[in-house]
Amino acid sequence: xxxxxxxxxxxxxLSDEIDESELAELNYMLLNDEECLQQYNFFKTYWAQDEExxxxxxxxxxxxxxxxxxxxDFDDTDSKKGWIRRFPFFWRSLAAVLVLGICVFAxxxxxxxxxxxxxxxxxxxxxxxxxxKSKIYLSDGSVVTLNSETxxxxxxxFSGPTREVYLNGEAFFNVTxxxxxxxxxxxxxxxxxxxxxxxxxxxxxxxxxxxxxxxKGAIEVTLSDxxxxxxxxxxxxxxxxxxxxxxxxxxxxxxAAEESNTNYALTNLTHxxxxxxxxxxxxxxxxxxxxxxxxxxxxxxxxxxxxxxKIKFKNSSTKDYHFTGVFxxxxxxxALNALKMIExxxxxxxxxxxxxx
Numbered sequence: 001x002x003x004x005x006x007x008x009x010x011x012x013x014l015s016d017e018i019d020e021s022e023l024a025e026l027n028y029m030l031l032n033d034e035e036c037l038q039q040y041n042f043f044k045t046y047w048a049q050d051e052e053x054x055x056x057x058x059x060x061x062x063x064x065x066x067x068x069x070x071x072x073d074f075d076d077t078d079s080k081k082g083w084i085r086r087f088p089f090f091w092r093s094l095a096a097v098l099v100l101g102i103c104v105f106a107x108x109x110x111x112x113x114x115x116x117x118x119x120x121x122x123x124x125x126x127x128x129x130x131x132x133k134s135k136i137y138l139s140d141g142s143v144v145t146l147n148s149e150t151x152x153x154x155x156x157x158f159s160g161p162t163r164e165v166y167l168n169g170e171a172f173f174n175v176t177x178x179x180x181x182x183x184x185x186x187x188x189x190x191x192x193x194x195x196x197x198x199x200x201x202x203x204x205x206x207x208x209x210x211x212x213x214x215x216k217g218a219i220e221v222t223l224s225d226x227x228x229x230x231x232x233x234x235x236x237x238x239x240x241x242x243x244x245x246x247x248x249x250x251x252x253x254x255x256a257a258e259e260s261n262t263n264y265a266l267t268n269l270t271h272x273x274x275x276x277x278x279x280x281x282x283x284x285x286x287x288x289x290x291x292x293x294x295x296x297x298x299x300x301x302x303x304x305x306x307x308x309x310k311i312k313f314k315n316s317s318t319k320d321y322h323f324t325g326v327f328x329x330x331x332x333x334x335a336l337n338a339l340k341m342i343e344x345x346x347x348x349x350x351x352x353x354x355x356x357x
Contacts, residue, residue, distance in 0.1 A: 005025075128146045128148055130309075138154060139157040146171050163184065164184045170201065170203070173197075174198050191221065191223075191224065192220070194217065195217070198214075198217065206301055207301055211241065213269060213279075218232060272290055
């Protein structure tokens with residue numbers, strides 16, 4: 001059975017964070033365990049590819065098996081059929097060969113090791129109101145930039161085997177490398193485990209999606225209601241989860257572990273234009289509100305935090321309008337007038353509340 005240590009080693013290897021002793025340990029595993037070698041080939045094949053996407057777990061599992069012996073005339077076009085770049089971004093899938101719960105990997109991860117932070121009584125809490133960003137310097141040297149309306153709970157000093165923080169909102173993390181003390185971010189349904197990397201996490205309670213975006217390094221994600229799935233992201237990838245809980249009738253012939261139905265998918269980062277280096281997911285760090293093909297209802301949530309206002313839809317049909325653009329120094333009136341030039345709607349702005357008609 002492939003173990004947790006093996007997963008940690010290949011993640012370090014593929015993200016260029018492995019040292020000489022760990023590399024020797026990994027090579028020993030590969031030489032002496034055929035299953036480890038087989039699964040390592042899965043990882044290497046995936047890591048070299050940027051564009052493949054999968055639409056459901058059955059297809060995913062089949063493609064994982066096919067990866068072992070891919071014929072030269074293999075046609076990959078079928079995997080792209082039905083992919084909709086617009087909405088929704090999520091299906092019951094993981095668009096990569098790393099949904100380890102579908103394979104044979106055992107789960108020994110941190111979900112079974114509760115945090116010791118609360119018991120130490122040294123929790124610090126930082127809250128950012130709307131229209132405000134803040135930067136937090138953690139005791140290990142890691143730097144966290146908080147977006148508007150975000151709460152970060154973290155220890156004033158880390159101790160124990162892990163470095164754990166809790167996020168409600170959006171933050172960009174630059175994590176200091178410490179291979180012996182993994183850094184874990186708890187954000188809604190996601191538990192994100194890293195060693196040293198740069199990534200963005202967006203987990204607002206009123207957004208329909210939760211997402212984490214990897215810029216550099218590697219991260220491992222588990223879901224609170226699907227602990228057997230382990231999702232490893234490589235740079236320039238984004239994991240998107242449905243933020244709502246769906247309840248389905250329990251099938252008598254299914255074990256409890258298969259009842260969970262969180263919708264999630266892996267996609268590439270979103271660039272505003274194909275020839276543009278602007279990354280939509282992290283543009284807020286540079287004081288830019290960038291959106292691409294965004295539903296008005298979702299954009300409204302971002303604008304509320306950005307401008308410190310409330311937006312109410314009096315005409316529900318306007319929620320489905322889609323917009324692409326960039327706001328930098330525009331005030332709320334200028335922003336709304338710009339949107340009106342793209343789609344027809346009217347609005348009233350009074351006492352920090354916008355009503356859309």
